[in-house]
Amino acid sequence: xxxxxxxxxxxxxxxxxxxxxxxxxxxxxxxxxxxxxxxxxxxxxxxxxxxxxxxxxxxxxxxxxxxxxxxxxxxxxxxxxxxxxxxxxxxxxxxxxxxxxxxxxxxxxxxxxxxxxxxxxxxxxxxxxxxxxxxxxxxxxxxxxxxxxxxxxxxxxxxxxxxxxxxxxxxxxxxxxxxxxxxxxxxxxxxxxxxxxxxxxxxxxxxxxxxxxxxxxxxxxxxxxxxxxxxxxxxxxxxxxxxxxxxxxxxxxxxxxxxxxxxxxxxxxxxxxxxxxxxxxxxxxxxxxxxxxxxxxxxxxxxxxxxxxxxxxxxxxxxxxxxxxxxxxxxxxxxxxxxxxxxxxxxxxxxxxxxxxxxxxxxxxxxxxxxxxxxxxxxxxxxxxxxxxxxxxxxxxxxxxxxxxxxxxxxxxxxxxxxxxxxxxxxxxxxxxxxxxxxxxxxxxxxxxxxxxxxxxxxxxxxxxxxxxxxxxxxxxxxxxxxxxxxxxxxxxxxxxxxxxxxxxxxxxxxxxxxxxxxxxxxxxxxxxxxxxxxxxxxxxxxxxxxxxxxxxxxxxxxxxxxxxxxxx
Amino acid sequence: xxxxxxxxxxxxxxxxxxxxxxxxxxxxxxxxxxxxxxxxxxxxxxxxxxxxxxxxxxxxxxxxxxxxxxxxxxxxxxxxxxxxxxxxxxxxxxxxxxxxxxxxxxxxxxxxxxxxxxxxxxxxxxxxxxxxxxxxxxxxxxxxxxxxxxxxxxxxxxx
Numbered sequence: 001x002x003x004x005x006x007x008x009x010x011x012x013x014x015x016x017x018x019x020x021x022x023x024x025x026x027x028x029x030x031x032x033x034x035x036x037x038x039x040x041x042x043x044x045x046x047x048x049x050x051x052x053x054x055x056x057x058x059x060x061x062x063x064x065x066x067x068x069x070x071x072x073x074x075x076x077x078x079x080x081x082x083x084x085x086x087x088x089x090x091x092x093x094x095x096x097x098x099x100x101x102x103x104x105x106x107x108x109x110x111x112x113x114x115x116x117x118x119x120x121x122x123x124x125x126x127x128x129x130x131x132x133x134x135x136x137x138x139x140x141x142x143x144x145x146x147x148x149x150x151x152x153x154x155x156x157x158x159x160x161x162x163x164x165x166x167x168x169x170x171x172x173x174x175x176x177x178x179x180x181x182x183x184x185x186x187x188x189x190x191x192x193x194x195x196x197x198x199x200x201x202x203x204x205x206x207x208x209x210x211x212x213x214x215x216x217x218x219x220x221x222x223x224x225x226x227x228x229x230x231x232x233x234x235x236x237x238x239x240x241x242x243x244x245x246x247x248x249x250x251x252x253x254x255x256x257x258x259x260x261x262x263x264x265x266x267x268x269x270x271x272x273x274x275x276x277x278x279x280x281x282x283x284x285x286x287x288x289x290x291x292x293x294x295x296x297x298x299x300x301x302x303x304x305x306x307x308x309x310x311x312x313x314x315x316x317x318x319x320x321x322x323x324x325x326x327x328x329x330x331x332x333x334x335x336x337x338x339x340x341x342x343x344x345x346x347x348x349x350x351x352x353x354x355x356x357x358x359x360x361x362x363x364x365x366x367x368x369x370x371x372x373x374x375x376x377x378x379x380x381x382x383x384x385x386x387x388x389x390x391x392x393x394x395x396x397x398x399x400x401x402x403x404x405x406x407x408x409x410x411x412x413x414x415x416x417x418x419x420x421x422x423x424x425x426x427x428x429x430x431x432x433x434x435x436x437x438x439x440x441x442x443x444x445x446x447x448x449x450x451x452x453x454x455x456x457x458x459x460x461x462x463x464x465x466x467x468x469x470x471x472x473x474x475x476x477x478x479x480x481x482x483x484x485x486x487x488x489x490x491x492x493x494x495x496x497x498x499x500x501x502x503x504x505x506x507x508x509x510x511x512x513x514x515x516x517x518x519x520x521x522x523x524x525x526x527x528x529x530x531x532x533x534x535x536x537x538x539x540x541x542x543x544x545x546x547x548x549x550x551x552x553x554x555x556x557x558x559x560x561x562x563x564x565x566x567x568x569x
Numbered sequence: 570x571x572x573x574x575x576x577x578x579x580x581x582x583x584x585x586x587x588x589x590x591x592x593x594x595x596x597x598x599x600x601x602x603x604x605x606x607x608x609x610x611x612x613x614x615x616x617x618x619x620x621x622x623x624x625x626x627x628x629x630x631x632x633x634x635x636x637x638x639x640x641x642x643x644x645x646x647x648x649x650x651x652x653x654x655x656x657x658x659x660x661x662x663x664x665x666x667x668x669x670x671x672x673x674x675x676x677x678x679x680x681x682x683x684x685x686x687x688x689x690x691x692x693x694x695x696x697x698x699x700x701x702x703x704x705x706x707x708x709x710x711x712x713x714x715x716x717x718x719x720x721x722x723x724x725x726x727x728x
Contacts, residue, residue, distance in 0.1 A: 122587060123594050127637040130582070147637065181579060181640040305631040308624065 026073020028100025054084025059432025075113030090422025126154030151184030212239030213277015246410030397453030427456025
């Protein structure tokens with residue numbers, strides 16, 4: 001079948017299972033847009049800014065586990081996606097970005113809307129392509145999707161010059177893919193797995209430290225079953241939240257800079273740490289030389305570069321988290337039995353009792369609001385948890401809102417939290433929520449936002465209204481860039497330079513101006529009812545909650561300190 | 570410690586930039602880097618000399634392997650290897666100095682590849698130590714210009 005490049009692209013997207021994609025047209029992609037109406041199974045969501053498109057594709061990918069796709073034009077269209085590409089790259093999210101490019105003969109001439117986007121995105125994509133030969137287009141698309149979703153997932157960019165969109169060639173979509181230079185290794189070494197099983201049976205104080213890899217590889221059930229069967233407490237990174245039920249007795253809470261007392265002290269006291277699909281980020285480890293010094297360290301990661309990068313590892317295992325946990329769960333009964341026969345199986349009761357004490361002495365808490373005083377932002381998240389019982393998807397912006405959403409909501413299932421963990425991209429949450437809502441039109445999708453972050457991609461309200469994607473934005477409005485203000489308060493002599501947002505839009509009117517619904521809450525007694533009403537309103541909503549302007553996120557470990565040196569409430 | 574990495578890559582546009590960008594982006598050192606085609610069409614070989622402690626070199630190798638266009642990475646420092654680099658050196662050689670320079674060229678078993686009225690261009694191949702020794706000796710005559718290839722290396726047949 002003879003097709004144009006534009007047709008080949010859209011046809012191939014269909015073959016890769018794409019049902020919805022996000023984009024913004026321009027001169028260098030008109031040929032593709034010209035063909036979109038001929039592919040009714042591919043739903044295109046027109047955004048208002050290309051950054052919105054890439055975050056939506058990312059949010060779609062995180063919520064579904066499928067590859068998210070965005071389509072933008074050359075030059076500024078392409079550069080506007082860079083922040084979102086880096087966001088997806090840092091958090092290992094499978095996204096394919098199609099950028100238009102000026103016609104091949106013009107490349108390198110500083111043509112109108114020309115930019116070397118392949119050069120620009122080289123360090124923040126898993127891989128990228130400039131297609132110069134129409135006969136290689138189908139294969140390139142196949143490879144791009146394969147790369148994006150396999151191994152350690154990540155964003156892959158395809159730069160497609162305008163003349164190639166118009167050229168034709170015979171189309172056949174490759175069924176299989178073989179790349180001699182890329183072979184991700186999923187299956188764990190059997191001996192290493194056995195070693196882990198033995199360590200786990202004999203450990204007195206084990207902890208599972210789970211990361212985004214558990215969510216990404218779909219290994220939550222295996223992890224939960226492992227922890228439950230052998231009584232191993234679980235903590236997770238921001239990216240890992242939801243991989244283990246947040247209401248389970250073995251759940252320690254998130255660890256790290258704003259982690260729980262129990263989680264950080266468990267890491268410090270552990271004699272065995274099972275790091276599964278996590279990468280020992282500086283926000284997790286604090287001062288490296290004092291991090292988990294007593295523990296035998298087992299690290300499972302699909303990406304060999306993550307292992308031994310920051311922390312010495314005693315048992316390195318390059319494998320998929322899912323494959324590893326399946327293998328471990330299979331070996332454990334036999335190993336446990338053998339250990340028990342030799343009287344070497346250590347019950348974890350003492351350790352769990354110690355943890356229970358930490359949990360009850362230092363739970364997550366905050367100073368309750370004084371009567372008639374400001375609403376506490378933490379209570380807003382708690383009420384969302386209470387109203388939804390976890391049956392919703394939470395997206396967050398970045399800063400205090402993100403940390404409170406991480407701390408005070410119990411994520412019970414994987415893929416229910418969409419947050420920019422690695423790059424910390426303000427403006428991520430709302431478009432990501434739209435992406436998730438596009439995938440699940442009937443689910444409740446809530447963006448927990450700050451008054452600062454929400455203004456970074458607020459223009460996407462038009463997109464949400466246009467496609468009736470009824471995302472709920474809950475703004476914890478404290479009138480500050482709260483997290484920076486918190487640092488200024490604690491470490492910079494309260495010099496609140498440029499963190500006070502004294503001029504802000506009226507968010508209720510703003511919502512209404514876009515055709516969405518707006519609510520404002522200033523009194524704690526109205527909070528629950530208003531949130532409930534918003535959640536039941538069948539269109540996009542902003543709930544502007546005026547909260548305590550100088551509330552801080554606690555616990556907090558000052559940057560560079562050991563994770564047990566916590567500032568508590 | 571100094572390491573010689575032999576990196577087999579897909580010979581396609583941008584591959585050099587991917588590798589060099591990896592080094593600069595992550596703060597790794599490149600002492601020398603040499604790229605050339607291999608016998609196999611579409612495959613090039615890079616020889617990279619880098620320095621760093623064990624943990625850093627381990628990261629460098631893993632990060633290189635992670636690049637989609639990199640086919641294979643070998644740390645030649647771990648095996649017996651033969652390493653060579655070529656240097657062209659243009660040295661001022663007025664009549665009074667010329668005989669002495671030619672004597673040194675003889676001792677080093679290198680050769681003169683270009684002659685001018687008052688300068689000579691010498692080609693030398695060897696280990697970096699040998700090249701450095703010649704450079705040191707030529708210093709006093711006045712070195713006008715040098716160009717060097719960066720090292721290339723191979724695993725020795727008899728290990």
